[in-house]
Every structure is written in structure tokens, then in C-alpha cells.
Amino acid sequence: MRPFVRHAGRVAALPRVNVDTDQIVPKQFLKRIERTGFAPVLFHDWRYRADGSPDPTFELNQPAAAGASILLAGANFGCGSSREHAVWALREYGFRLVIAESFADIFYANCCQNGLLAVRLVTGEIRELFARHARAAGHYDVVVDLEAQTVVDDAGFRAAFSIAPYHREMLLSGLDEIGRTLLEEDRIGAYERDRDEGRGKGEGW
Amino acid sequence: MTPRTLFAKIWDAHVVHPLPDGPELLYVDLHLVHEVTSPQAFEGLRLAGRRVRRPELTVATADHNVPTGDRALPIADALAARQVGALAANAREFGIELFDLASPHQGIVHVIGPELGLTQPGMVIVCGDSHTSTHGAFGALAFGIGTSEVEHVLATQCLVVMRPKTMEVRFEGAAASGVTAKDLILALIGRIGTAGATGHVIEYTGEAIRRLSMEGRMTVCNMSIEAGARAGMIAPDDTTFTYLAGRPRAPEGERLTRAVARWRRLKSDDGATYDARVAVDAASVAPQVTWGTNPGMVADITARVPDPAGFASAAERQAVERALAYMDLRPGTPLEGLPIDRVFLGSCTNARIEDLRSAAGVVRGRRVAAGVRALVVPGSQQVKAQAEAEGLDRVFRQAGFEWRNSGCSMCLGMNPDILASGERCAATSNRNFEGRQGRGGRTHLMSPAMAAAAGIAGHLVDIRTWA
Numbered sequence: 001m002r003p004f005v006r007h008a009g010r011v012a013a014l015p016r017v018n019v020d021t022d023q024i025v026p027k028q029f030l031k032r033i034e035r036t037g038f039a040p041v042l043f044h045d046w047r048y049r050a051d052g053s054p055d056p057t058f059e060l061n062q063p064a065a066a067g068a069s070i071l072l073a074g075a076n077f078g079c080g081s082s083r084e085h086a087v088w089a090l091r092e093y094g095f096r097l098v099i100a101e102s103f104a105d106i107f108y109a110n111c112c113q114n115g116l117l118a119v120r121l122v123t124g125e126i127r128e129l130f131a132r133h134a135r136a137a138g139h140y141d142v143v144v145d146l147e148a149q150t151v152v153d154d155a156g157f158r159a160a161f162s163i164a165p166y167h168r169e170m171l172l173s174g175l176d177e178i179g180r181t182l183l184e185e186d187r188i189g190a191y192e193r194d195r196d197e198g199r200g201k202g203e204g205w
Numbered sequence: 206m207t208p209r210t211l212f213a214k215i216w217d218a219h220v221v222h223p224l225p226d227g228p229e230l231l232y233v234d235l236h237l238v239h240e241v242t243s244p245q246a247f248e249g250l251r252l253a254g255r256r257v258r259r260p261e262l263t264v265a266t267a268d269h270n271v272p273t274g275d276r277a278l279p280i281a282d283a284l285a286a287r288q289v290g291a292l293a294a295n296a297r298e299f300g301i302e303l304f305d306l307a308s309p310h311q312g313i314v315h316v317i318g319p320e321l322g323l324t325q326p327g328m329v330i331v332c333g334d335s336h337t338s339t340h341g342a343f344g345a346l347a348f349g350i351g352t353s354e355v356e357h358v359l360a361t362q363c364l365v366v367m368r369p370k371t372m373e374v375r376f377e378g379a380a381a382s383g384v385t386a387k388d389l390i391l392a393l394i395g396r397i398g399t400a401g402a403t404g405h406v407i408e409y410t411g412e413a414i415r416r417l418s419m420e421g422r423m424t425v426c427n428m429s430i431e432a433g434a435r436a437g438m439i440a441p442d443d444t445t446f447t448y449l450a451g452r453p454r455a456p457e458g459e460r461l462t463r464a465v466a467r468w469r470r471l472k473s474d475d476g477a478t479y480d481a482r483v484a485v486d487a488a489s490v491a492p493q494v495t496w497g498t499n500p501g502m503v504a505d506i507t508a509r510v511p512d513p514a515g516f517a518s519a520a521e522r523q524a525v526e527r528a529l530a531y532m533d534l535r536p537g538t539p540l541e542g543l544p545i546d547r548v549f550l551g552s553c554t555n556a557r558i559e560d561l562r563s564a565a566g567v568v569r570g571r572r573v574a575a576g577v578r579a580l581v582v583p584g585s586q587q588v589k590a591q592a593e594a595e596g597l598d599r600v601f602r603q604a605g606f607e608w609r610n611s612g613c614s615m616c617l618g619m620n621p622d623i624l625a626s627g628e629r630c631a632a633t634s635n636r637n638f639e640g641r642q643g644r645g646g647r648t649h650l651m652s653p654a655m656a657a658a659a660g661i662a663g664h665l666v667d668i669r670t671w672a
């Protein structure tokens with residue numbers, strides 16, 4: 001996993017709440033057995049019209065959003081289906097982080113697994129970012145620093161965000177979580193023996 | 206000892222080791238696998254040269270992507286066939302039991318786990334699927350995970366998880382006649398919103414929950430994710446134990462007796478505290494129907510389509526306007542009487558035998574309205590066989606319903622069962638997101654009896670007035 005430390009980039013704004021993973025990657029594209037190939041179908045049904053041409057009214061199709069690497073969205077982003085394809089698609093499209101007021105639990109966990117930083121800011125800060133993005137007609141950049149846990153722009157915006165220390169470390173180091181867990185082999189083996197022999201902790205609840 | 210919740214008892218018993226910086230390493234008792242969210246996980250194992258640690262605690266089925274027509278025919282969609290084929294090859298290579306399309310036990314993963322007796326109280330159960338919350342109906346801690354976590358569980362039989370918060374949702378009193386488990390859970394989501402329980406595991410308590418069958422409890426827990434919850438759970442009781450007895454993978458005889466004694470202790474202790482509490486007066490819940498594009502956009506069947514102007518925040522008003530435009534609904538339109546084009550009786554929410562019985566009771570001796578196309582997709586091949594043994598297939602067929610083989614089908618339309626753009630569907634599934642049942646399709650979620658009645662009437666009806 002590619003570590004995430006600090007990132008400066010263009011913001012694309014998606015001012016909608018409850019963006020579900022069915023919208024991020026519609027079901028007809030979940031048939032792939034690879035982790036790749038999802039960028040072209042990110043937000044498919046919003047991004048393209050029924051005839052397959054790009055919908056010019058969709059936020060990511062605005063000229064100013066070209067090359068954006070930071071997605072700014074409304075509350076409860078990533079709700080619904082557990083499909084990690086949603087995170088793969090966002091990453092492959094070029095997003096390194098998503099900023100929103102809140103995220104759905106499974107989506108958030110999937111982000112951490114793929115080096116996509118999910119930044120939670122409070123309502124007022126989100127509103128301010130949307131306003132600044134609108135005032136700049138979409139030509140709006142910010143810098144996000146995971147070590148300092150801040151989002152700043154060059155015109156005085158500054159917000160601090162919190163993140164669980166474990167997730168922060170995981171992203172900063174690009175941790176291989178499976179490798180990390182396998183280091184606990186002795187403990188897993190001991191737990192397993194007790195469990196399988198009916199001496200587990202579950203016997204006493 | 207400090208009083209503990211049901212959740213805490215199961216969680217504590219599965220902690221292998223607390224990890225630095227907060228999360229815990231949790232042991233998994235049952236890992237369910239399906240074709241859509243697993244191929245990349247198996248590929249990851251192969252690339253790293255890893256094995257499946259406990260293949261015997263892992264069970265696979267093909268459900269999301271499978272056609273529901275003639276099982277003797279090959280899968281026509283080449284990509285779907287490749288994905289289903291990959292599951293079979295992975296199951297073989299890694300030594301995992303698979304219920305494939307030829308198996309009499311094939312079905313939606315959240316229907317077959319309970320039906321086979323694989324799902325048992327006190328377990329930690331995971332699956333690369335958000336509706337894994339269904340299994341919590343048995344007093345298990347069951348939650349959905351992403352594909353990277355699927356790979357983690359395959360490789361280690363453990364998962365790294367932050368301990369979630371707890372929420373008690375108490376349904377006080379008894380539900381009125383015509384009000385089902387589906388209505389209770391939709392009413393809750395309408396009240397707390399689709400992010401109302403984010404970060405929490407819900408424990409459902411109260412008289413209305415205790416009175417539910419296992420099928421009903423599964424419906425409630427299934428849709429916990431639609432309230433944003435990590436999982437939903439219900440303490441096991443005699444209803445649970447009776448359901449489990451005699452299931453192929455449940456303990457038998459002396460082992461069952463011992464297990465039941467242990468399971469009886471699986472309930473929240475008096476005085477246990479939750480991080481949040483919600484109380485719902487079950488008697489006041491009316492049959493529910495969704496009008497919008499997420500399950501929180503729901504109302505009593507007697508209500509009207511809401512006016513965006515009536516919502517507090519600009520974000521809500523915008524979301525409602527967008528939803529009404531997508532659903533082609535005007536504020537003030539009565540929900541009862543709204544014409545529909547399609548009926549979908551299926552999904553892991555409402556395609557168990559009790560659901561089919563309830564719908565069949567409504568359609569018996571009647572005909573689907575002219576111009577309406579109606580589909581029954583049993584949750585599993587076992588449910589299908591049971592329904593056929595009871596003659597329900599004939600009831601549906603004579604009424605003009607199509608009778609299919611099991612799978613997720615039009616719940617998400619990965620297979621050929623989809624809505625055409627603009628079609629309006631009375632559905633028993635769990636998600637009414639834009640395009641969920643087909644691009645441009647319009648989904649109204651409701652109970653099986655309500656969906657069946659809508660098919661007969663050709664429009665949404667209040668089941669309480671159905672003679």
C-alpha cells in the first residue's frame with residue numbers, strides 16, 4: 001500500500017449527502033475479478049448520459065475538476081454496499097483523499113486498506129470549503145497533512161481533523177495489515193486451541 | 206462483575222489480543238464468501254503465497270451474479286460466468302466448501318447461513334457483504350467487510366477491528382395487525398436516518414421483537430446497515446433454539462443441549478449500559494413505504510409525498526428535491542394509489558418461507574393487474590423447495606407471477622433481472638438507491654404482503670384495508 005503523508009491538490013466538489021457506493025460504482029461493473037479497471041466507471045450513471053456521452057452538468061465533468069485529487073462531499077459518504085470497488089475506483093481515478101462531514105463505517109475501513117485518506121471535518125468547515133470552492137469557480141487547491149492532521153489552503157483556511165492513531169499509522173507507513181497480524185501467530189494459535197477444545201473465552205459469558 | 210451487553214459478551218470472548226493504538230484482533234467463527242467480493246482476495250493470497258487458515262470455517266455460495274432462470278443452461282453473460290467460475294476454482298484450490306448453482310443448498314448467502322444452521326448464537330460472523338448484519342438475529346455478532354478484509358480473514362481467521370459503540374433500540378408494545386418486521390425496521394430508519402447508527406452495533410429489544418419469528422428478526426437485523434449500523438443483534442431465546450434444532454449444521458442431541466445452556470446466558474445483563482438508546486412505540490407503527498432514494502426516505506402508507514420545503518436544512522431540501530425528481534413524484538401526492546409497473550418479491554431481507562407465505566396469502570385466487578410484471582425469487586433453493594411443497598408456486602403462477610430460481614436477482618440487478626428506465630417497482634428488498642434495480646428504475650420498499658397486494662391492485666395499497 002502506498003503510504004500517505006502529505007498531499008497538495010485540486011479539490012472537486014460533490015455537494016450531495018448520502019452518496020452511496022451504488023453510485024460510486026454501479027453493480028453492472030462489479031463483475032471484474034481484478035482490482036483494476038474501475039476508474040472509467042467511477043460515478044458512471046451520474047457521469048455519463050444514457051447514450052454514453054459525458055454529462056456536462058456532472059460535477060466531475062467540469063473543466064476545473066480535471067486532474068482533481070481531493071474529493072469534497074456531503075455527509076454519510078460511502079453508505080450502502082460494502083463493495084471495495086468504490087475505493088479502488090476513486091483511487092484509480094486519481095483521488096488520494098475524500099473530505100466529508102461523515103463516512104459510512106465499511107467504506108471508511110476500506111479507505112484505510114487502500115491508502116485513501118478519509119478526512120472528517122465539522123459542518124461549518126465543510127460549508128466553508130464548499131463556499132471557497134464555489135468562489136474560485138472550481139479552481140481551488142488545498143494541502144492535507146496527515147502528520148499534522150490539518151487541511152489548509154493558501155488563503156487562510158485551516159482546519160484540524162482527528163483520526164484514530166491506528167489508522168493514521170497504517171496510512172503513514174503503508175502498512176501490510178495481514179503481515180502485521182501474522183506476527184501474532186503464537187497468540188492466534190493459542191486462542192484457536194482453546195476455542196477448538198471447548199476451553200475458549202466464550203464458555204464463560 | 207460489571208453488567209455487560211450482549212455485544213460485549215461476544216466481543217470480549219473473541220478478542221485474541223489488543224493491538225497498539227486502539228483496535229483489537231478479533232477471532233472469526235464463520236466466514237461466508239460470495240463471488241463478487243472475493244476474487245481479488247483470493248488473488249491476493251496467491252500473490253503472497255498464503256493459504257486459507259481455516260477452510261472448514263469458511264463457506265462459499267454464488268448468489269449475486271447468477272441467473273434465476275433455467276439452471277441447466279450455462280450463464281449467458283461471459284463476465285458473470287467468469288466470476289462464478291473464479292469462485293468455483295478458488296474454492297477448489299483453497300479447499301472451501303461451495304454451494305454452487307447445481308446445489309440444492311444454493312441461495313443468497315444470508316439466507317443459507319441460517320437455514321443450514323451454520324449461523325449460531327455467540328459467533329463472530331463476517332462476509333464481504335454489508336447485509337451480513339442479518340445473522341445477528343441469532344445473537345451473533347455479524348458484520349460486513351471489504352475485500353481487503355476478506356483476504357485478511359482468509360489468511361489469518363482474524364480481523365483487526367476498532368470496538369464499535371452500542372445502541373439499544375427498544376420496540377415497546379406489540380405491533381398492530383398488518384404491521385411486519387419490515388415496517389418496524391423501516392420506521393426506525395425513517396426516524397433515526399441512514400446514518401443514525403453509524404459507528405454502533407444495535408441491539409434490538411422489547412416485546413415486539415421478542416414476538417417476531419426468526420424470519421422477522423432476520424428482516425430487522427438485515428436492514429441495520431441501512432441505518433448506518435455496523436451490525437444488529439437480538440438476544441437468542443426459545444424461538445432461536447427451536448429454529449436451530451434439526452438444522453443440518455447445528456449441534457445435535459447432547460451437544461445441542463449443552464450449547465443451548467451456554468446460549469441462554471447470551472443476553473444483556475440487567476443494568477448494562479449502551480452508548481445510545483432509542484425507544485419506538487411498536488403499536489404506533491403503520492405499514493411503511495419508501496418514496497425516495499434511500500431507505501430513510503420512508504413514510505406511512507397513508508401519508509403523502511413530502512414537500513422539500515418542509516425540511517430543516519438546505520442539504521436535506523436539496524436531497525429530497527433530487528430524490529423526487531428521480532422518483533418522478535410530486536409533493537402532496539398520496540402514496541396509496543401510486544401506480545406501479547413491477548413487483549419484486551425477493552432478496553435477503555424478505556424472501557424466506559414466511560415472506561412467501563404471507564405474499565401468497567394475499568395473491569391467492571387473484572390476478573396480477575394488467576400491465577404489471579411480477580417476479581418471485583426465493584431466497585434459496587431450500588426456500589423454493591419448501592414453497593413448492595406447500596403449493597405456493599402454483600398460487601403465484603396462477604396469479605401471473607413468474608417463479609424463479611434463487612439468487613439476489615433484482616435486488617441489485619447484476620443478473621438479467623432489472624428494471625427498465627422509468628419503471629416503478631414495489632420491492633421487498635432493502636435498497637431504493639438510484640439505479641439500484643436498473644438505471645432509471647424507481648424502487649419503493651415495503652413488506653412482502655404490501656408488495657404482493659400492489660401487484661394485484663396495480664398500485665400501492667394499505668394492507669390493513671385489504672380484504
Ligand code: SF4
Pocket residue numbers: 268269313314315334336552553554612613616617634635
Ligand atoms: S439480496 Fe440484495 S442485499 Fe441481499 S446480499 Fe443479495 S444483493 Fe445484497
